[in-house]
Amino acid sequence: MGGKITEIDTVSLDEANKALVIIDQTKLPGQIQMLSLTKAKEIWDAIYLLQVRGAPAIGVAAAIGMYVLASRYEVDDYDAFYAAFCRDKEYLDSSRPTAVNLSWALKRMEGVVTAHANEDIPAIVDALHQEAMVIRDEDIAVCHKIGEYGMELLKPGDGVLTHCNAGKLATVRFGTATAPIYLAEENDYHLHVFCDETRPLLQGARLTAFELQESGVDTTLICDNMSAMVMKNGWVNAVFVGCDRVAANGDTANKIGTSVVAAVAKQYNVPVYICAPTSTIDMATATGDDIVIEERKPEEIAEMWYEKRMAPENVKIFNPAFDVTDHELIAGIVTEYGVARTPYTESLKAIMDNKQKRV
Template sequence: MSNSGMAIRPVLWDGDVFRVLDQRLLPHKEHYIDCDTSDKAIRAIKNMAVRGAPAVGLTGAAAVALGAREIDARDVDTFMKKFDRLCDRVKRARPTGYNLEWAVEQMRLVVVENLSIGIDAIVEKLREKSEALINEDIEVNRAIGAWGKDVIPAEGAVLTYCNAGGLATGGYGTALGVIRAAWEEGKKFHVFACETRPYLQGSRLTMFELLKEGIPATLITDNAAGFLMQKKKINVVVVGADRITANGDVANKIGTYSLAVLAKTHNIPFYVAAPRSTIDPMKSRGDQIPIEERPGREITHLGGKAIAPAGTEALYLAFDVTPSRYVSGIITEVGIITRPYTRNIRLALQKEAGK
C-alpha cells in the first residue's frame, strides 16, 4: 500500500456499475458487489456490506445516480417528483450517520440547478457528481490528516476505535488518515486498536489497514482500554464520527462514549476526526440524533454461528453520543475545531475548502 491512500478502493465506479467492497468478508476475502440498480446500492448500505459514514454517504450518492436512470418520466416535473421520492428512500437506509443525508442533498442540488438541460443530461450529471464526490472525499481526508497529524506524539501510543480508515471513506481515512499522515511524516508511535464488537471492525478492518501500511499496532479487547489508560500506556485517542451536532456532540460507534469518559478521567486527549459533511447544523445537541437499533441476532451470532443460548434477548444499539465536554478537538479539512464548539463549528462551516 502506498502513501497515496488505500490500495483497495472501498467504493468506485466501473463504467455504469457502482462497485462496493463487501467489508463483511474482510480480511479473509476481497469481493466487490456490483450495483447496477439503486436497490442493490441501498441494500449494500442496509446490510453493512459498506460501512463508515463517509463511505455510506458515497454509496448513497451512487444509489441516487443509479435510481435516476431508472425513473420513467417524459417531463422534468414528473422526473423531479419521482426523484424526490428516490432521495427520501435512500436517506432512510441508515438513520444515524449524517454523511448519507448530506450526500443525497448534494445530488438533489445537481438536479435543481440543471432542470433546463433535459432528463438525459441530468442523469449523466448525477453520475459525474457521484464520482466527483469520491475523489473529493479522498482529498478532504488528506487535509484532515495534514491538520491532525500534530496531535499524534512523535513517540508513544494512539488508541483508536472501530474503523475510520480508507475502508470507511473514499479511500484514505479520517481517524486512520490522521494516523497515516503522522506515520508518513516519520513519527514512531504504536497504535492500539479496539476490536469493536459486535461487527469487529477494529480487528477485521483497522488491523487490516494498519498491517498493510506497516504501522506497528496491537489489537485489544474493547474492555482493555481503561486498564491501558490507567497504566499510562495511551497518549491520545483518535476516533471517527457518524454525526456531529452544532454544539459539538458526537455520534459514533457504540462504545465511543465509554472511551471518551475514560480518557477524560485519565487526562488523555480525545480527538474526533471527521469531514464537515459529518456536521449536522440542524441538530443543536446530541440527544436529537436518531440512534440506529439493529437486530439482536447481530450480537447473539458471530459469523452465522450462535454464541449465546437460544432464546436470548439482545439489544444492539449501533451508536452512542459523546457530549462535547469530553472532546478535545474535532479535526476537519479546514482545521481543528476547539471550544467554544457552537461558535467555532459555525465558523468552520463557513470557511472555504483549503483555507
C-alpha cells in the same frame, strides 16, 4: 480478488457499465470481494448490511448510486424523472438514520436535479454524474486535510488508540481517524496503534487492524474492555476516532462504545480527538440528545460470530449501533478546515461559516 486493500478505492464508479462498485466489507479480512451494484434494492442492502459503511463512504456510495439509478430511468419528461429520483432518494435515505452523510449526499444530488429542471434528461443525468464525482473527489481531499491537521496533534513515538473503523475502508481513501496515522507514518513518526475490537460487529478487529497492519503500521488489537488498562499503563498518548454526526454543541455520535473510551480517557488524562469532515457537522441538531440512534437486529449480538447461538433463547437484547460522546470529553474536533476547540458552539460555527465562504 488479489492485491492489497490499501490499493483499492473503497467506493468507485464503473463508468463502462454504469455501476456502483464497492468492497464488500462483510467478507473482510478473509476475502477481498468487489460488488457491482445497479439496482436500488442492491444499494439499499449494501448500506444497511454494512457491505459499505463509514459515514463518508456511505455518502459517496449514495451519490454514485443515485447517478447509476437515474441513468437507467426510462422516462422522457422532467416530472416523471424527478418523481422516480425522489422515490429512490427517499428509499436509500431510509437505510441508515444516524450518519448525516447519507442524507447530505442525497440532498446534494437532488439539488442538481432541481437546478437543471429546464434541461433535457441526458443533460440532467450528465450533471448527476459530475456531482457524484465531485463528492467522491472531495472526500479524498478532505480526508487528506484532516490527516494534516491531525498529525500536528501527534509527536514521534506516540501511542494512539482508535475505536471502530474510521480508516480508508470508511472513506474512499485515507480515512478520517487513520489519516493522521498514515501521514505520520510517511513522516517516520513510528506510532504504535491500539485497535479496539468494537463489539458486536468487530469493525476494529476485522477492518482497522487489517488495513493498518497491511499498511505497515505497528498495530495491536485489544478487546473493548482493555482500553483502561493500556491507558493506565501510559501506552496511549491520544485517542483518534471518527464520527457519524456532530451536533452544534460538539456532542458526537459514533460507533457504540466510543463514549466509554472517552470517559476512560478523561480518567487518565488522554486527549480524545474526533476526526469529522464538515459534511458530518449538523448545525441543525442542537445537542446529542437530538440525534436518532439506529438500533440493529439482536442476532448481531447473540448469533452472528458464533458457530452456535451464544445467548439464551428469548433473552432481551439491546443493540444500539451508536452512542453519543459528550462534548466535555472531547479535546478537539479535527475537520478539513482546522481543529475545533471548546466552546464548540462557537468554533464549529466559525468553521462552517468559513466553509460557506469558500464554496
